Amino acid sequence: MWAINSKWKRVDVIGKELGFKWGGDWTGFKDYPHLERTGGLSYLQMNAGKKPSLSLKFKVENVTVVAVPPKTEVASKVSKEPSKNKWDSTIISIQKTLNSRYKAGLVVDGRWGAKTKAAIVTVQKGAKGNLTWILQSALYLEGFNPGSFDSILGKGTESALSKFQKAKR
Structure with a gap:
């Protein structure tokens, strides 16, 4: 079981500032070490090939910085079939x-x-x-x-x- 202390609360705050959702806020079950960014898309939408916008926006010494991911496309390794030829x-x-x-x-x-x-x-x-x-x-x-x-x-x-x-x- 994860002990929620001041360090985990800080992880929560930093993660949310960077646009992540924290597993500690989930209602079904708490997954404290889990942070995720879906860019506002559901897993079904992403599985269908829709690409989320995952730019980061944060402040450094009162200056807003926007970090945009590279434009290169990465082939999806998500499969609806169980793997047949590899360790899974x-x-x-x-x-x-x-x-x-x-x-x-x-x-x-x-x-x-x-x-x-x-x-x-x-x-x-x-x-x-x-x-x-x-x-x-x-x-x-x-x-x-x-x-x-x-x-x-x-x-x-x-x-x-x-x-x-x-x-x-």
Whole structure:
């Protein structure tokens, strides 16, 4: 657990001055070491390829300085598909959870192979645990807010999942 002291409060103030949102202000769960800048865009908009404006505006000795990012384009590495050929931390988390909770006997290699795919379980209403948290995170990153990230498949997660499934039909 993170101890919120004067140093973290200072990080909060500096981050907000630079245009960041601080995870300590989140209502669903507090993620104190998290700072993010989305340029006012949702994750769904960014995943669709929209580029945020990420210039920084701050003061140095009462002079306003505006720092603009370079104009070079960077190819997006965001993929809607689980990685198939490389080590992937999300897949590793899923494999570990399937092994510990469901005795799946998977090799924890971070690959979305046939054995991992076959071992996937259906997460049902009221389910609690890491797989539900992964589902909540995935829904949020796809632009469907599950409410709180509480690792419980409740009304918010169920509603977000239903909207996601309708959008993907």
